[in-house]
Amino acid sequence: MVSPHVTAGATGTLRAHQFAGLRPGPRLIILGGVHGNEVCGTLAIRRLLAEIERGELAISRGLLTLVPVANPLAHARRERQGERNLNRRLLPTDTPRDYEDHLANVLCPMLSAHEVLLDLHSFHTAGEPFAMIGPPDNPGPLEAFGHAEAETRLAVHLGPTRLVEGWLDTYARGVARRCARPGPAGLECDPAYGVGTTEYMRTRGGYGITLECGQHDDPAAPEVAYRAIRQTLALLGLCDGPLAPPAAAFQLLTLVDVADLDHPGDRLARDWASFDPVSEGELIGTRHDGTPVRAPADGHVVFPNPRAQPGQEWFYFARPGRRAQIPGM
Incomplete structure (x- = not known):
């Protein structure tokens, strides 16, 4: 050694x-x-x-x-x-x-x-x-x-x-x-x-x-x-x-977007867990000025970070993916 x-x-x-x-x-x-x-x-x-x-x-x-x-x-x-x-x-x-x-x-x-x-x-x-x-x-x-x-x-x-x-x-x-x-x-x-x-x-x-x-x-x-x-x-x-x-089977998710924290007053709508499913239009968070941040489509919230600093990643959004090499796909 x-x-x-x-x-x-x-x-x-x-x-x-x-x-x-x-x-x-x-x-x-x-x-x-x-x-x-x-x-x-x-x-x-x-x-x-x-x-x-x-x-x-x-x-x-x-x-x-x-x-x-x-x-x-x-x-x-x-x-x-x-x-x-x-x-x-x-x-x-x-x-x-x-x-x-x-x-x-x-x-x-x-x-x-x-x-x-x-x-x-x-x-x-x-x-x-x-x-x-x-x-x-x-x-x-x-x-x-x-x-x-x-x-x-x-x-x-x-x-x-x-x-x-x-x-x-x-x-x-x-x-x-x-x-x-x-x-x-x-x-x-x-x-x-x-x-x-x-x-x-x-x-x-x-x-x-x-x-x-x-x-x-x-x-x-x-x-x-x-x-x-x-x-x-x-x-x-x-x-x-x-x-x-x-x-025998796997779930593949493809990240498609990321939202940064813009202001210390930005707040997530709830205590999201990574990969929680969301429906199109569902509220994910609210900006400090009251602007809602909604899911752009059916998908999943990924890497939510309620302790993010301004300018850093707040959460990611993912949709189902597919690869022939992965079992069950």
């Missing part, structure tokens, strides 16, 4: 644990704690590390890199971010301006050295676990991709039966709307601000899944994360062990 301490900028240390099998295989990296208040991935990775240390699990093929806490400052504070959101505008830079820029200069080369990423997260409000997947194969300018089949195969083996696509397309539409508003443009107006771990991984020729394992404090979330890790190791053949088959 190699446990390198990798310096992350002027302050702090990013710890990674690496295991190299003696037979060839895929190069997999697993992240926890990209957001400091999301601990399920950290707990699951540490559980796996303990099993490896005790000799209960051996990585016999390929390369496995485990990063239990990808944002040490945010983790120490038990807050979503240190100085900014690490999972936005995740790009290397020659002129780091904040703590997360320094982290990106360490994490991005690590991601580039691997073929597959599993990034473990949790979410604000109540709801069932789900997996975020990338686009279908395409040569387009926004998110060119050529590993949709392998990525989808991984997603359907992780456990949750709800999949979500369309992140970067939808985020780009939100950025365009944000930039059209009067006032100063910050990082949130940068088109690259929507790039997180999986998006960066795809730009480097790999593929990856963001697995949202449940609500932040859900005691079941670490188990969801741990099961997903074991399934990934078995599917990719990094170790010997059983692989549970995918479920």
